[in-house]
Amino acid sequence: MLFxxxxxxxxxxxxxxxxxQVAAHWHRRAVIIWLALSSLAFYxxxxxxxxxxxxxxxxxxxxxxSLIASRLEDRLPTKTVLWAAIIAxxxxxxxxxxxxxxxxxxxxxxxxxxxxxxLILPLGISFFTFTQIAYLVDLEQGAAHRQDLDSYVLFVTxxxxxxxxxxxxxxxxxxxxxxxxxxxxxxxxxxxxxxWFVMGLFKKVVLADRxxxxxxxxxxxxxxxxxxxxxxxxxxxxxxxxxxxxGYSDMALGLARMFSIxxxxxxxxxxxxxxxxxxxxxxHMTLTRYIMSYLYNPIAMWINRRRVRQGKKxxxxxxxxxxxxxxxxxxxxxxxLFLAGVWHGAGLQFVIFGLLHALYLCINHxxxxxxxxxxxxxxxxxxxxRLRGIGSLLLxxxxxxxxxxxFRAAGVGAAMDMLAGMIGRHHGPVPLxxxxxxxxxxxxxxxxxxxIVWCLPNTQQMLARFKPSLQLAxxxxxxxxxxxxxxxxxxxGFVLGAVLLLVLVRMQxxxxxxxxxx
Amino acid sequence: MDNPHLYRELTEIFREVFDDDTLTLTPETTAxxxxxxxxxxxxxxxxxxxxxxxxxxxxxxxxxxxxxxQLAGVLEYKLxxxxxxx
Numbered sequence: 001m002l003f004x005x006x007x008x009x010x011x012x013x014x015x016x017x018x019x020x021q022v023a024a025h026w027h028r029r030a031v032i033i034w035l036a037l038s039s040l041a042f043y044x045x046x047x048x049x050x051x052x053x054x055x056x057x058x059x060x061x062x063x064x065x066s067l068i069a070s071r072l073e074d075r076l077p078t079k080t081v082l083w084a085a086i087i088a089x090x091x092x093x094x095x096x097x098x099x100x101x102x103x104x105x106x107x108x109x110x111x112x113x114x115x116x117x118x119l120i121l122p123l124g125i126s127f128f129t130f131t132q133i134a135y136l137v138d139l140e141q142g143a144a145h146r147q148d149l150d151s152y153v154l155f156v157t158x159x160x161x162x163x164x165x166x167x168x169x170x171x172x173x174x175x176x177x178x179x180x181x182x183x184x185x186x187x188x189x190x191x192x193x194x195x196w197f198v199m200g201l202f203k204k205v206v207l208a209d210r211x212x213x214x215x216x217x218x219x220x221x222x223x224x225x226x227x228x229x230x231x232x233x234x235x236x237x238x239x240x241x242x243x244x245x246x247g248y249s250d251m252a253l254g255l256a257r258m259f260s261i262x263x264x265x266x267x268x269x270x271x272x273x274x275x276x277x278x279x280x281x282x283x284h285m286t287l288t289r290y291i292m293s294y295l296y297n298p299i300a301m302w303i304n305r306r307r308v309r310q311g312k313k314x315x316x317x318x319x320x321x322x323x324x325x326x327x328x329x330x331x332x333x334x335x336x337l338f339l340a341g342v343w344h345g346a347g348l349q350f351v352i353f354g355l356l357h358a359l360y361l362c363i364n365h366x367x368x369x370x371x372x373x374x375x376x377x378x379x380x381x382x383x384x385x386r387l388r389g390i391g392s393l394l395l396x397x398x399x400x401x402x403x404x405x406x407f408r409a410a411g412v413g414a415a416m417d418m419l420a421g422m423i424g425r426h427h428g429p430v431p432l433x434x435x436x437x438x439x440x441x442x443x444x445x446x447x448x449x450x451x452i453v454w455c456l457p458n459t460q461q462m463l464a465r466f467k468p469s470l471q472l473a474x475x476x477x478x479x480x481x482x483x484x485x486x487x488x489x490x491x492x493g494f495v496l497g498a499v500l501l502l503v504l505v506r507m508q509x510x511x512x513x514x515x516x517x518x
Numbered sequence: 519m520d521n522p523h524l525y526r527e528l529t530e531i532f533r534e535v536f537d538d539d540t541l542t543l544t545p546e547t548t549a550x551x552x553x554x555x556x557x558x559x560x561x562x563x564x565x566x567x568x569x570x571x572x573x574x575x576x577x578x579x580x581x582x583x584x585x586x587x588q589l590a591g592v593l594e595y596k597l598x599x600x601x602x603x604x
Contacts, residue, residue, distance in 0.1 A: 141576040297577045298577050301564070301580075314565060315536070315562070316535065316559060319559075
């Protein structure tokens with residue numbers, strides 16, 4: 001079920017909220033079971049067939065977790081159980097992500113989902129697989145506790161995060177499910193959650209879906225577009241991706257908040273980043289956190305230990321040698337980003353997307369290791385600092401933009417064509433002058449989009465006073481150019497009511513989310 | 519600082535990893551106080567401690583150790599349980 005559909009807004013959500021309130025009068029477990037069953041229904045609405053897969057995955061992992069938690073060291077080493085379970089999880093994920101599309105020869109469908117019922121990938125499979133693998137790893141390492149089945153099912157399936165994240169960590173959600181609190185609906189959480197949800201819905205329905213028209217049109221005719229059209233297409237896609245995923249995340253956090261559950265942040269104005277390292281700490285934050293903990297750190301630890309065994313140094317000085325940098329920084333970064341790239345899709349363009357970001361990160365880390373520190377006396381003036389900040393922001397953004405062309409294009413060839421078009425090197429003698437790509441409406445749309453991205457505060461900043469998430473990102477503490485703060489007042493109610501009305505009119509044909517294909 | 523010997527040894531490791539002979543540690547020292555103690559250097563630091571003290575950390579423990587007091591606490595526990603086993 002899509003958040004941006006009438007069925008969700010007018011039937012599913014009210015029924016679940018009402019049922020929650022009724023169950024709360026009864027018992028905490030009744031609330032947990034009600035939310036878990038509702039979430040399974042939410043999934044089944046899309047595909048009853050894949051509900052079996054979801055339930056199967058949960059039962060399998062719950063059994064594996066119980067085996068690990070019971071610590072039958074003498075008969076069955078927990079490490080063996082863990083590895084067997086991880087391999088089984090990844091095998092199912094890879095089968096659906098790479099093998100099924102390959103035998104069907106419909107990889108293209110994944111990239112341009114015309115109709116979301118055409119999708120063969122079980123929705124959310126990456127997300128529920130990753131969440132569960134992390135839980136098993138932590139159980140094995142003694143960093144997680146065994147859960148009762150109903151809490152575990154709810155943790156994995158809770159509908160606000162089930163399909164496209166944020167990727168939850170058991171340590172931040174389980175205590176909230178077990179807290180001794182009144183599980184009835186709270187008016188303050190409802191107000192914050194609803195405001196957050198409407199802001200996200202606006203980003204998705206009014207902004208992202210608007211930019212998708214130009215983005216789709218431009219990426220359909222890569223190679224023959226003139227320079228202006230290429231730029232409009234790429235910038236439109238960049239804004240579409242941003243508002244689509246950021247809007248989805250806002251809705252997810254807002255929905256969870258309606259039930260007084262706090263999710264971790266997933267977005268913190270990533271296009272305001274001034275370096276690539278900064279970018280990854282602000283874009284899809286829960287994925288970054290996940291791959292750092294479960295991919296990068298284990299790889300880096302393995303390399304560090306190996307170097308120590310070989311009698312090599314692992315100090316800061318060692319990192320500043322070429323050999324040390326390659327082993328200690330470049331290698332784990334490249335492997336991690338390569339896997340992150342491949343996770344996004346089966347085509348070569350996703351490999352290039354991952355490797356490009358690996359290269360960016362290595363340059364960024366290399367810069368930090370080798371740059372000469374300026375003498376403190378020559379502190380630049382405020383104006384120079386400001387200009388330098390804008391320069392870093394634009395440089396970071398262009399790097400992100402180039403990688404996004406590979407992320408979006410149907411293949412490497414199409415991506416190269418698009419990039420060539422952006423510097424005026426299109427095929428053929430006469431470039432295609434697509435008037436619709438350079439219309440006044442389109443250009444005004446882009447300007448408004450970038451004003452929102454660069455000048456306005458993000459939603460958690462607007463809601464900051466009401467502690468919108470588990471923890472605000474450090475970058476959220478920097479004020480934006482324009483300051484807006486939400487308050488539970490009639491004026492804000494009126495504004496968001498009008499926004500909701502606008503959204504409802506526009507929402508007649510609900511569109512799927514870009515991140516559903518992962 | 520109930521274990522001065524442990525802190526002396528930790529200080530030596532920190533000085534070597536961060537190439538700074540003036541570093542001094544207190545239980546309240548955190549990653550923010552030491553220049554270069556980012557998530558990458560953190561892994562080198564933990565592996566250096568493993569090597570010197572003969573203990574092992576798992577990746578789940580990594581996250582919670584960006585503070586010298588906690589690090590010393592976990593380390594003390596590990597060293598003690600090793601003595602008990604021996």
